[in-house]
Amino acid sequence: MASRIVVRLELSKEAKSRLNEISKRTGMTQVSVSSRLFEWFAKQPEMLQATVLGQYPKEIEGDVAEMLLKRLASDKSKR
DSSP states (O other): OOOOOOOOOOOOHHHHHHHHHHHHHHTOOHHHHHHHHHHHHHTSOHHHHHHHTTOSOGGGHHHHHHHHHHHHHHHHHTO
């Protein structure tokens, strides 16, 4: 088994409630769901990470989303 590092998270009540729902629906532990989300997020391009983290101004979110989708589609077609 690969070595693991334990991370402490702070969630809003709503986020915790949704995590509980996802865990129940999928039959996975909250730790497993969280770990998979972090593993997925860490592998994403910086532009997608910045979008998810809300690092672009609201005024350009639509433009950024369009550019991101085009880039992701272009990258996928290259595989």
